[in-house]
Amino acid sequence: MILEQFSLKDRVGIVTGGGRGLGKVFCEAYADVGAAVVVAETNPDTGRQTETELREAGHRALFVETDVTERASIQALVEAALKEFGRIDFLMNNAGIVKWCPAEDVTEADWHAVMDVNLNGLFFCCQEVGRHLIAQKSGAIVNIASMSGFIANKPQAQASYNASKAAVIHLTRSLAAEWAPHNVRVNAIAPGYMGTDMARPFFEDPEYGGVWIPSIPMNRPGRPEELGPLAVYLAADASSYMTGHTVVIDGGYCAW
Ligand SMILES: NC(=O)c1ccc[n+]([C@@H]2O[C@H](COP(=O)([O-])OP(=O)(O)OC[C@H]3O[C@@H](n4cnc5c(N)ncnc54)[C@H](O)[C@@H]3O)[C@@H](O)[C@H]2O)c1
Secondary structure: OOOHHHHHOOOEEEEOOOOOOOHHHHHHHHOOOOEEEEEEEHHHHHHHHHHHHHHHHHOEEEEEEOOOOOHHHHHHHHHHHHHHOOOOOEEEEOOOOOOEEEEHHOOHHHHHHHHHHHHHHHHHHHHHHHHHHHHHHEEEEEEEHHHHHHHOOOOOOOOHHHHHHHHHHHHHHHHHHHHHHOOOEEEEEEEOOEEOOOOHHHOOOOOOOHHHHHHHOOOOOOOOOHHHHHHHHHOHHHOOOOOOOOOEEEEHHHHH
């Protein structure tokens, strides 16, 4: 009974930025519990690779080349998902970028680039998919925020990223409040430092890893797959009375 509530069998979900890193892990987690997964990704090589791997493992998957900063691209994504699978049940907003730079030197172009993907793109994905979920009177949205929405990281300077993720946390509350009457839930995950392939060199660098790791009570980066069960929980009926919240998974970083 309990485990059935974690099943996404016959459900269809979209994962933005699903080509690599955490997004790929979310695609695999959702497929593992029975969902058909739409991999929405700007990079056609990694996006198609994720689609291929999911299909080879016996799952239903579709890659749709998508740029979340372009509204027309998001609309085409929704159309493609509906054409292929006939329904959309959940959206995982994972696509995100970071730019390190002292705040006093951040260019307008870089500030807008971070906001365009992390906040504006995420919102327009919520809006386009949300309209569909509202019409069908059911659905779940899972936004990827970051512990950086609660704390300012050290030693790297990343004000634009931190501000964008704090905005995602409050946008999550706002959308949850507006869309609860439509039976559409909106929650978020705030990961701490995760040991993706891209991040690994930084953990080995004393300038960064040497500061980050001792700041984590569990004394290690997270493994990407340690986020999968929470991503499933928030998209599935298991979390049916939960909306508007952001769950932190950070090995205890924010506790110190
Ligand atoms: N890795 C970490 O330690 C960590 C910690 C906290 C939060 N996060 C968040 O998790 C998410 C994934 O991070 P990651 O480390 O896997 O990053 P990543 O750079 O490895 O992967 C991000 C993916 O998003 C795609 N993408 C970028 N811009 C896009 C756009 N405009 N449209 C569609 N796709 C786009 C990229 O092509 C890439 O495949 C991000 O939102 C990030 O801020 C990561």
